Amino acid sequence: xxxxxxxxxxxxxxxxxVGAVLVxxxxxxxxxxTHGDNYEIRLAGAHHGIVLTLLHETMRRSDxxxxxxxxxxxxxxxxxxxxxxxxxxxxxLMQDERGxxxxxxxxxxxAVSDIAALI
Numbered sequence: 562x563x564x565x566x567x568x569x570x571x572x573x574x575x576x577x578x579v580g581a582v583l584v585x586x587x588x589x590x591x592x593x594x595t596h597g598d599n600y601e602i603r604l605a606g607a608h609h610g611i612v613l614t615l616l617h618e619t620m621r622r623s624d625x626x627x628x629x630x631x632x633x634x635x636x637x638x639x640x641x642x643x644x645x646x647x648x649x650x651x652x653x654l655m656q657d658e659r660g661x662x663x664x665x666x667x668x669x670x671x672a673v674s675d676i677a678a679l680i
Contacts, residue, residue: 567675568594571652574668577659579639580605583676586649597655605641605655612643631669633662644669646676 564583572578572594580595580602595602612632631644640656642665652673654665 564592564676564679565594567672567679568592568652571654571668571672572596575654575656575665576661577640577656579655579657581652581654583646584651584653586651591650595655602653602655605639605653631666633665635662640665642666642669644673646673647680650680652676 568581568583571581579597580593582593582595582602582605583591585591590603593599593602612634631642634641634643638658640658640660640662642654642656642662643651644666645651652669654669656665
């Protein structure tokens, strides 16, 4: 199953799903699925993948060894949920204002193993 198929399942499994993108640590899109603007989801992936990389670096330096499992960010129009797949690879889910961040976290957590299996 291609990355795009897994990303599509993620988007279809959440309330308000708009798109999902798999990005590397430099914010480059590996693959995308979206019902919206392809450019917008790629841009969101680039920015949020970089944010999560920076947070991982910060947490890596912490004394307690606590690692970030995922992160949700709300804007005026969208909710972005970001989760690492493996070192240097992240999935970003974009939902509209109807989205539920906790649902997105669960769906992404379940999908990470499917994505990792394709690598």
